[in-house]
Amino acid sequence: MRRKITERLLEWKRSARRTCLVLKGARQVGKTYILREFGRENYDSLVYFDLSRDETARRIFDGSLDADSLIMGLSTIVGESKLIPGRTLIFLDEIQDCPRARTSLKSFADDGRYDVVAAGSLLGLRMNDVPDYPVGYEEIVEMHPMDFEEFMWALGTGTEAIEHIRGCIRDRKPIGQPILDIMTRYLRWYCIVGGMPAAVETFASERKFDNVHTIHSDILSSYMDDVSKHAPASQRTNVAGCFRSIAVQLARKGKRFMYSRVEPTEPSSAMEEVGDPDGDASESCAGSRDY
Numbered sequence: 001m002r003r004k005i006t007e008r009l010l011e012w013k014r015s016a017r018r019t020c021l022v023l024k025g026a027r028q029v030g031k032t033y034i035l036r037e038f039g040r041e042n043y044d045s046l047v048y049f050d051l052s053r054d055e056t057a058r059r060i061f062d063g064s065l066d067a068d069s070l071i072m073g074l075s076t077i078v079g080e081s082k083l084i085p086g087r088t089l090i091f092l093d094e095i096q097d098c099p100r101a102r103t104s105l106k107s108f109a110d111d112g113r114y115d116v117v118a119a120g121s122l123l124g125l126r127m128n129d130v131p132d133y134p135v136g137y138e139e140i141v142e143m144h145p146m147d148f149e150e151f152m153w154a155l156g157t158g159t160e161a162i163e164h165i166r167g168c169i170r171d172r173k174p175i176g177q178p179i180l181d182i183m184t185r186y187l188r189w190y191c192i193v194g195g196m197p198a199a200v201e202t203f204a205s206e207r208k209f210d211n212v213h214t215i216h217s218d219i220l221s222s223y224m225d226d227v228s229k230h231a232p233a234s235q236r237t238n239v240a241g242c243f244r245s246i247a248v249q250l251a252r253k254g255k256r257f258m259y260s261r262v263e264p265t266e267p268s269s270a271m272e273e274v275g276d277p278d279g280d281a282s283e284s285c286a287g288s289r290d291y
Helices: 005-014 031-042 055-060 067-078 099-111 122-127 148-154 159-171 177-193 197-206 212-230 233-250 268-275 281-286
Strands: 020-025 045-050 088-093 115-121 138-142
Touching: 005 020, 005 031, 005 138, 020 031, 020 099, 031 045, 031 088, 031 115, 045 067, 055 067, 067 099, 099 115, 099 138, 148 177, 148 197, 159 177, 177 197, 197 212, 212 233
Parallel strands: 020 115, 020 138, 045 088, 088 115
Antiparallel strands: none
């Protein structure tokens, strides 16, 4: 599916100031898909490493992080013939699961023989300790779910129709009732389906909502897995309770999230720790915060 972020990736590739690119974002927004497509379409060779599953690849970053050692180690996995200087994209996926791989981006950027991109979940990139951040050697780009225009692209709406609507809005001219009716229907669909690519792709092919809810549930489950993975053991249940409570509370008229309305499932001391990361638990748990 067409995504606007592709143009941002092309700008990075054309840039004279070469850095490694880190694409961060929530799970299931399409980071892996878009980077693999970008590599296939713009390079002679793409080498891909999933650092959450490939223990052999993770071990490469346990040793020396100089470029020659890293490239030699990676070539033992994929074969030397696939690492073509100046024509290969190295893709380090799920980089949050290998903090030293994040540090290694400085070596790759300094070396310059290969373009290197990485992808990581938003939560993992923030929570996991990195020995030495490659400040100045990485360009961080955040990827979001599909917006309404991308949703319309997925449903087959042509660029001309979208530009016509944009022009009418810009020039303050009537769009026309038939087109307005179609766009209103698309907007209602978008409010139900949302912008997660898996849900959009399913809806675009089936034009039914039957399987969309299942996909949404699966995505929420994966987010809960992230909570279990990154939250301290003593807080996991309560952090999960906060997560489940967000949508319920923001759907109310006041649209406010209040820690005091989250039903505690652990002893109060643990809940207070979740409610106030700065230590003033009584105020944050008894009161409220707006989001």
